[in-house]
Amino acid sequence: MDQTTDRGRIARKKKGLLRLRQDIPDSVFSAAGIVIPVVLFLLWWAVTAMELVRPLFLPSPWSVLEEGWRQLSEGILFADASVSIYRILIGWLAATVVAVPIGILMGNYKLIEGLLEPLISTVRYMPVVALIPLSILWAGIGDGQKILILFLGTFFQQALMIMDNVKNIDLNLIRAGQTLGFTNNEILRRIILPAALPGIWDTFRITIGWTWTYLVVAELVAANAGLGRRIMDAQRYLSTDTILFGTLFIGLLGLLTDYLFKRGGRSLFKWSSQSR
Amino acid sequence: MNSLSKHAARDAKVSIVGVGKNFNVSGRDLVAIEKIDLDIGKNEFVSIVGTSGCGKSTLLNMIGGLDEPTFGEILIDGRPVNGPGRDRGFVFQTYSLFEWMTVEGNIRFALEKSTFSKAEKTELVAHFVHAVGLSGFEKAFPKQLSGGMRQRVAIARALVYKPSILLMDEPFGALDAQTRGMMQELLLQIWDDHKVTVLFVTHDVDEAIFLADRIVVLASRPGRIKKVIPIELERPRSFEVLTDPKFATYKREILADIREETLKLMAMDHS
Ligand SMILES: Nc1ncnc2c1ncn2[C@@H]1O[C@H](COP(=O)(O)OP(=O)(O)OP(=O)(O)O)[C@@H](O)[C@H]1O
Ligand SMILES: [Mg+2]
Numbered sequence: 001m002d003q004t005t006d007r008g009r010i011a012r013k014k015k016g017l018l019r020l021r022q023d024i025p026d027s028v029f030s031a032a033g034i035v036i037p038v039v040l041f042l043l044w045w046a047v048t049a050m051e052l053v054r055p056l057f058l059p060s061p062w063s064v065l066e067e068g069w070r071q072l073s074e075g076i077l078f079a080d081a082s083v084s085i086y087r088i089l090i091g092w093l094a095a096t097v098v099a100v101p102i103g104i105l106m107g108n109y110k111l112i113e114g115l116l117e118p119l120i121s122t123v124r125y126m127p128v129v130a131l132i133p134l135s136i137l138w139a140g141i142g143d144g145q146k147i148l149i150l151f152l153g154t155f156f157q158q159a160l161m162i163m164d165n166v167k168n169i170d171l172n173l174i175r176a177g178q179t180l181g182f183t184n185n186e187i188l189r190r191i192i193l194p195a196a197l198p199g200i201w202d203t204f205r206i207t208i209g210w211t212w213t214y215l216v217v218a219e220l221v222a223a224n225a226g227l228g229r230r231i232m233d234a235q236r237y238l239s240t241d242t243i244l245f246g247t248l249f250i251g252l253l254g255l256l257t258d259y260l261f262k263r264g265g266r267s268l269f270k271w272s273s274q275s276r
Numbered sequence: 277m278n279s280l281s282k283h284a285a286r287d288a289k290v291s292i293v294g295v296g297k298n299f300n301v302s303g304r305d306l307v308a309i310e311k312i313d314l315d316i317g318k319n320e321f322v323s324i325v326g327t328s329g330c331g332k333s334t335l336l337n338m339i340g341g342l343d344e345p346t347f348g349e350i351l352i353d354g355r356p357v358n359g360p361g362r363d364r365g366f367v368f369q370t371y372s373l374f375e376w377m378t379v380e381g382n383i384r385f386a387l388e389k390s391t392f393s394k395a396e397k398t399e400l401v402a403h404f405v406h407a408v409g410l411s412g413f414e415k416a417f418p419k420q421l422s423g424g425m426r427q428r429v430a431i432a433r434a435l436v437y438k439p440s441i442l443l444m445d446e447p448f449g450a451l452d453a454q455t456r457g458m459m460q461e462l463l464l465q466i467w468d469d470h471k472v473t474v475l476f477v478t479h480d481v482d483e484a485i486f487l488a489d490r491i492v493v494l495a496s497r498p499g500r501i502k503k504v505i506p507i508e509l510e511r512p513r514s515f516e517v518l519t520d521p522k523f524a525t526y527k528r529e530i531l532a533d534i535r536e537e538t539l540k541l542m543a544m545d546h547s
C-alpha cells in the first residue's frame with residue numbers, strides 16, 4: 001500500500017513539472033537551463049582528461065580558458081569584441097530601420113505586400129556567403145562591407161517577420177478604432193503600432209541573434225580584427241583552442257544580448273498579456 | 277409582421293431595406309444573407325438569434341458600417357449608412373481592449389473625438405467606470421482583469437461617447453453563467469438609464485428573451501428572417517422572469533424554430 005501511494009506521489013510530481021503550458025518554479029526553470037551545459041562540460045573535461053582524443057581535435061577546457069585569459073590580458077579580446085559588437089549593432093540597426101517601416105506597410109497594405117513579398121521571399125533564401133564577392137565590389141573591403149553582409153543576413157527575414165507581427169493583431173482592435181471615429185492614419189499610429197510592438201520586440205530579439213550568427217561570414221574577407229576574424233585566422237594555424245574559445249565567446253555575447261532584450265521587453269511591455 | 281413592427285416603422289431608428297450580402301469565397305459567390313427587411317424602433321432592444329453561420333455577425337457588421345451590403349440599404353435615422361460612425365457603439369465578442377491603456381485610458385480614448393471639455397470628459401469617464409462597477413480599477417491594465425471585468429470596460433468604452441445605437445455581437449459568450457447573469461442585469465439598467473437602441477446577437481435563448489423587446493430568429497443558408505417574436509414580459513425585469521410561464525412559452529417556440537433550422541442544415545449537409 002505504502003508503495004503505491006509513493007509511486008502515486010512521484011507520478012504526480014513528475015506531472016507537476018511536465019504539464020502543457022504550465023508555469024514551474026523559477027528556480028527549477030533556471031536550474032534546468034544549466035543542466036545540459038554542465039553535463040556537456042563534464043563530458044568534454046572527461047574526454048580530454050582521459051586523453052581519448054588528441055588535443056588538436058579537442059583541446060581541454062583548461063587550455064581553452066588559458067587561451068581566453070591570454071587574449072584578455074593582451075588586450076586582443078577587448079579590441080576584437082568592440083570591433084565586432086560595433087559591426088553587429090550598426091548592421092542590425094540599419095536592417096531594423098529599413099525593415100520596421102517596410103514590414104509595417106506590408107502588414108497593413110495588401111498592395112505593398114503584393115509588390116514586395118515575392119522579392120523578399122526569394123532573396124531571403126539566397127545564401128549570404130555567396131554575396132561576399134558582390135559585397136566587396138559594391139562596398140569595398142572596409143567596415144562597410146562587413147556591415148552590408150550583416151544587413152543582408154538580417155533585413156529580409158526581419159521585414160517578413162514584422163509584417164506577420166502586424167498582421168497578427170486582433171482585427172477587432174482596428175474595427176474598434178473605426179467605430180470610435182479615428183482616421184486610418186491615427187489607427188495605424190495609435191492602435192496597430194502599439195498593439196504590434198511586443199511582437200516586433202520579440203522579432204528584434206530573434207533577428208539580432210541571427211545577426212550574431214552572420215558575424216564570421218561578415219569578417220571572412222579583408223578584416224584585420226574582430227571575433228570572427230580571430231576564428232578564421234586560427235583555422236590556418238590549426239589552433240583549435242582559439243577556435244573553440246572564439247566560438248564560445250560569441251555564443252556568450254549572444255546569450256547576453258538575448259537576456260538584455262528579454263529584460264527590456266519585460267519592463268517595456270508589462271501590460272502585454274502574452275507572457276514573455 | 278405584427279403590430280409592434282408597425283410601431284417601429286413610424287419612428288424607425290434603424291431600417292434594413294432589402295439587404296443582402298455575398299462573400300466571394302475562392303472565386304464563387306457565397307450568399308451569406310439573402311434578403312433582410314427589418315425596422316428597429318428608437319430605444320428598442322432587439323435580440324438576434326439563429327444557428328451558427330446564419331449571418332448574425334455579418335448583419336451587425338453591416339449596420340456598424342464595418343462591412344458593406346451587396347444589395348439593399350441600411351438607414352439610420354433615415355440616412356444611409358456610409359462606413360462606421362460615432363452614432364453607433366460596438367461591443368465585440370473578443371474583448372478587444374487596448375491592452376497598453378488602463379481601464380480609464382481605454383474609456384477616455386473613446387472620447388477623444390468628442391467635443392466635450394476636458395472636465396466633462398473626466399466626469400464621463402468616472403461616471404461610466406462607476407456605472408459598470410469598476411471603481412477602484414481605473415488604473416488597472418486589461419491583463420489584470422477578469423473576463424467579465426474586461427467586457428464591462430468594453431461596454432463602458434462603447435457607451436461613454438453617447439452613441440444612440442449599441443451593437444453587441446455575442447458580448448457575454450465567453451463568461452460563466454453567474455457573471456453573465458449579472459452583466460445582463462447591468463446592461464438592462466444601462467439601457468434604461470441611457471436610452472439607447474440595442475441590437476444584441478446571442479446564441480443563448482434565455483439571454484435573448486430576458487433582454488429583448490423583440491427577438492429576430494434568422495434562418496440560414498442563405499441567411500434571412502425566419503420569424504420576429506415580440507417579447508411581452510414586464511419591465512423592469514430581474515432574474516425572476518426566468519420562471520415566468522410566459523418565458524417558458526417563448527423559449528419553447530424559439531428553441532423549436534432553431535431546432536428546425538438546424539435539422540434543415542443537417543439534411544442539406546447529407547445530400
Ligand atoms: N469575410 C468572409 N469571407 C467569406 N465568407 C464569410 C466571411 N464572413 C462570413 N462569411 C460567411 O458568411 C456566413 C455568415 O457568417 P457570420 O459570421 O455572419 O455568421 P454568424 O451567424 O455570426 O455565425 P456564428 O454564430 O458562428 O458567429 C457564413 O457562412 C460564413 O462562412
Ligand atoms: Mg458571429
